[in-house]
Amino acid sequence: MGAGRKALPGLVQELVYTVDHKKLGMMYLGSGLVFFMLAGIMAVAIRVQLAVPNNHFLNPSAFNQFFTMHGTTMVFLVGMPLILGLANYLVPIMIGTRDMAFPRLNAFGFWIFLFSGFLLYFSYLGGSGVYGIGSAPDVGWFAYSPLTAKAFSKGHSTDYWTLSLLAGGIGSIATAINLIATIFCLRCRGMTLNRMPLFVWLNAVVAFLIILAMPPLSACQIMLCLDRYLGAKFFDTQAGGSAILWQHFFWIFGHPEVYILILPAFAIISEVIPVFSRKPIFGYPIMVMASVMIAFISLGVWAHHMFTVGMSSVSNTFFSASTFVIAVPTGIKIFNWIGTMYGGKLRMELPLLFSIAFLFQFLIAGLTGVMLATTPFDWQLNDSYFVVAHFHYVLVGGLLFSIFAAFYYWYPKMIGRMLDGAMGRWHFWLFLVGFHLTFFPQHIMGILGMPRRIYSYPADRGWEIGNLLSSIGVIFQATGILIFLINLLYSYYRGRRAGDDPWDAWTLEWATTSPPAEYNFEKLPEVHSARPLWDLKHPDEPDWKHN
């Protein structure tokens, strides 16, 4: 970057050939942002359609395609690349090494992710019969059987969806294996497991979760292909198959997937809060243990998505109870983050602002989650807008807010310039207000009985005000995002120079230049505590004296 910018063909060639974890990390982040814009535009279209009763802005089939593509894109093409991009970029530098364990596998992981994204969007070109617009997947992001059967899903849109997820799963498993090998084999001297930044710990846990949760997804995609192409009958109830089988496979993946997306958010928050409170993280070993517990328990709660399919009451009770249990380690974490801030010298910079909003919003998401885990409550509100509100508090209020924190925190490292603070504050406040305006009323609309995925609604149900507010909120959110994107570009050229360590932070990525050199460190570092840079800056009072 900086002075020696390359001409476009040179740059493209460099990116296509690269196996450098930093470039691949930024390519993940860049493509994640592009897909984020696509999925965002679809979200806006959905909300315009639902803003007023009896609306005809979209036609019903376009509506079905939009919410399917929005959900699928956000989970697999926005959430996944943004978290994997950050992990790719940061993990090797944070553990003081020069690259991932398998750089070529790393490039493979990125390209197959991008391929899976193209595959999903090519569906718009491959119509049923005529090749035209209007044939994207429309079976919802969890694609329940029997909607995906040949009889109900003609043409190839569902095939694109299946193959895209299959490819994406292979890519994320490859990257997860790579992260595990990197974290467990390539740490610099002195970086024992209990000195690793929590960011690295949590990404290790996420990598294990990916390896455990993705194969069931791939398995059920393969079964669906067999059903659709070779006349297998896995999910065909009329031929002795089981529609519920799909749901079990899907949610054995789908629930841990939520944690695959939210543990990296925890990882980001766990780096930001200490640095901006000027205190080490409170209860480091407990944080690690709680993360491992969360991962374990998350593998055993999948059927809380299935309380209404008619499982036995023993199953319902088991899955309800196991879901409650997960609130314990999560609660511990929230206490520890607050404990870290408590009595600290808080610097209200943007990374901390987004982190505090995260804490508040994730708490609400957790509470509505516990409510939904209560079987009779879920019988009432399953597939209502209450659920839409809940999962957006997790995914937007949790994941997305923490990703913004990450951008403000690490952009200076990646680009060498600070993001503009004034634009950052506009982004923060507009997005905060818009987010709550959009998703808070959806709790109430759900309680008033509004089902999710309806194309339109009559005017006499009492849902009008909620829906209108919800759609107005989207305008705020979109404006905030627009300012953020402009900021990313503007600061790339005009931002204040960052220097190596603009936040006076403690982990190794701040020990190298901004942006880091090709090989990260000229001489690999050696660490003596969990805060190596603190030790350097305070030779009289280093951390390692105390532990």
Ligand code: HEM
């Ligand atoms: C990272 C951010 C986001 C993620 C991960 C996400 C994820 C999802 C998912 C998984 C669905 C379910 C789709 C389905 O029911 O088939 C969904 C639906 C929806 N999302 Fe998002 N979303 C995000 C951001 C947004 C934003 C910013 C908005 C509004 C501006 C939005 C509005 C909607 C709407 C209106 C639906 C349809 C609900 C329904 O009727 O089922 N989403 N989203």
Ligand SMILES: [Cu+2]
């Ligand atoms: Cu779940």
